[in-house]
Amino acid sequence: MTEPKKVLATFQVNGEPHEVAFLPHKTLLEVLREEMNLTGTKHGCELGECGACTVQIDGKPILSCLMLAVDAVGKDVRTVEGLANGAELSQLQHAFADLGAAQCGYCTPGILMTADALLAENASPTRDEIKQCLAGNLCRCTGSLTIFEAVELAAARCRGEKAEPSKESIYGS
């Protein structure tokens, strides 16, 4: 077999063009982290079994460890680095910080991207809808409860409600 050659392509990531050269068998996860230095997207199992590598493609959350980078060319790629507006965190990020919904934080970028896509589609998700939506993102630390609460808090704030985290969520009951 002839040695594979690098391809040169421009990706649209978080609204900005990134021109990179990469081998065509590289996953989007590899190219994001290793060619674009966008290391916010994490690598966990690299087999589809954890959700740490979740990014959005045209608004839909997918696993970047199982997508070839070449297939993302021409699409709108969004990673955790694209959530904040400059120095201003998104409501979802705020709510995760307020509630301590990240402990080691390794699962957090993937969970934020999945939850962000949910909130774009559904302004008032029920607890069950949030659980279903996050069923592909594992968290080893939090037990997931504060994550569900943080998504609810962010949803309420996005709807313009003056929501604050409950005392029990922060200090325990």
Next chain:
Amino acid sequence: MLRLPTFTYHRPKTAAEAVAIASEHGKQAMYVAGGTDLYPNMKRRHQTPTQVISLQDVPGLHAVEVLPDGRTAIGAMVTLTELEKHPHLLQHYPGFAHAVREISTPLLRNMGTIGGNLLLDTRCSYYDQGHEWRESIDFCMKKDGAICWVAPGSPRCWAVQSSDTVPVVCAMEADVELVGNAGTRTQKAGDLYRDDGIQYLTKKPEELLTRLVLPAPGTWKASYLKLRRRDTFDFPILGVGVCLWFEGGIITKANIRLGGAGSYAIPASDSEKLLVGQKLTDELIAAAGAAAMKPARTMDNTDQDVYWRKKVAPVFVARALEACK
């Protein structure tokens, strides 16, 4: 990082072009749809095609269409997420839609397709492991090795049929359309599979699955029930697909297929025989369930205890029948 081996990537623009590339490269070539089965397998070096042929640009594979005769044709590249939310499928094919929703996780269903699900590789605890793990046991018959660790005296591989839609699609007697070098052919979905963990498909490697065609809604009901450890991620370790045809409350035909219990979706023939000509009463459901113990040929190569999995087969068959009431 667990990385893919190198390969040449093709994105043909027509089915004919795809088949031509696959034919040219023979065993070296594999199709890819969503990649959620193929890429993990390539990372673990189970499957090592040097030519990967993506179907994303092939026209005609991306739509769900109600045919003039009432049947529903689903393009092979339609994602599982689209199917689980599709109003026509939810209304007229709830058993099938439920099976789709039971697959993997929402993120994987955003990527995975129905075509890939129907052609999913068989699974086994001695095979679905990293390369080093498999090397440490000197591999197995399915890939790179000589013997079967599940049944060391056996001349064959017993890897398990693990797709959630296959049992219910076979029970419904759906059709599949395939395009090959000799043109297009249609066959019963059930005839796609073979009782062998390695050669688990009957189709030729270069044949492209283009559509799954579900029968027109009528006086039949189908259901699917899945057993797994966690409510998400996990493959079925038992998946019961049932389809019953009724006439005036009497069952005229019954198909029961057991997935996750052998290398293909096994018919529970004794249970089917008990049902035909009868009304679906609670007593009959219990009897038909009990008769499903024998065909559930569970082996010690999936999650959970092998004897327990066999013992719960009657319970799951009874519950799947109950759902057809």
